[in-house]
Each structure stands twice: as C-alpha cells, then as structure tokens.
Amino acid sequence: MGLNLNMTYLGGFRETPIDLLASEAAGTTVFTTSEAFSINQPDYFKVDFRFYYKRNKTKYNTTLSLDIQNLTNQQNQAFSYYDALLNTVVTKYQLGLIPILNWRIEF
Numbered sequence: 137m138g139l140n141l142n143m144t145y146l147g148g149f150r151e152t153p154i155d156l157l158a159s160e161a162a163g164t165t166v167f168t169t170s171e172a173f174s175i176n177q178p179d180y181f182k183v184d185f186r187f188y189y190k191r192n193k194t195k196y197n198t199t200l201s202l203d204i205q206n207l208t209n210q211q212n213q214a215f216s217y218y219d220a221l222l223n224t225v226v227t228k229y230q231l232g233l234i235p236i237l238n239w240r241i242e243f
Contacts, residue, residue, distance in 0.1 A: 140186040148177035151216065154225050159218035166218070183207040197242045205234040 150173040158166040188201035212230045219226045 137189050138187075140184075140188075142184040142186075144180070144182045144184075146180040148179050148213070151175040151177055154216060154218055156218070156225060159225075160223065163220045164218065177213045180212050181208075181210050182212065183210075195243065199238075199240045199242075201238045201240075203236040203238065205236065206230075206232055209233045 152167045152169065152172045153175055155166045155168045183206070185204045185207045186201055188199055190197065190199045209232045211232065214228045214230045216225050216227045218224075
C-alpha cells in the first residue's frame with residue numbers, strides 16, 4: 137500500500153490579448169499579435185493524490201489505485217476566446233476534481 141501526494145505551483149501561463157473590435161467584425165477570435173504573450177494569467181496551483189495497493193506474484197504484478205487529480209478543485213485559468221453569440225471575450229477554466237480508478241496487471 138502506498139500514498140503519493142504531488143503539488144504543482146507555477147507562475148501564470150502567458151496569453152496574447154484579444155482585439156475585441158476586430159473579433160466583433162470578423163465574428164471569430166482575432167488576437168493582437170503585436171502584443172503576443174503580454175498577458176500573464178493568474179498563478180497555477182494543483183494538488184494530485186494517489187492511493188495504491190500493489191501485489192507482487194512470481195508470474196505477474198497487479199496494482200489497484202485511486203488517483204484524484206486537482207484534489208483542492210482549484211479553478212485554474214486555461215485560455216480566453218471571443219464568443220460571437222455573447223459578443224464578448226470568455227475565459228475558460230481547466231477541469232476541476234477528477235477521480236481515476238485504475239487496475240493494472242503486468243506479466
């Protein structure tokens with residue numbers, strides 16, 4: 137049996153600003169390329185947890201594990217885009233809490 141805890145803290149990702157007027161005219165996202173990667177998103181933070189049970193036999197090994205990614209359900213910013221229906225710039229966030237049950241057999 138074992139436990140793993142992994143914590144990730146990074147400075148915010150870089151993003152290129154969206155030209156709202158040009159996006160409205162084009163009906164799609166238009167970036168201001170002269171200011172490429174000039175926006176710094178908020179810092180990125182994530183905690184991953186893993187509980188596993190490993191059993192070693194002579195002819196095979198088996199591992200049963202439960203991984204919980206983003207244990208704190210942190211809403212990290214992913215990207216922004218222009219939404220033509222809302223006529224505004226929308227910010228999307230990465231996935232929240234993700235449980236993963238896994239069973240692996242190795243011969």
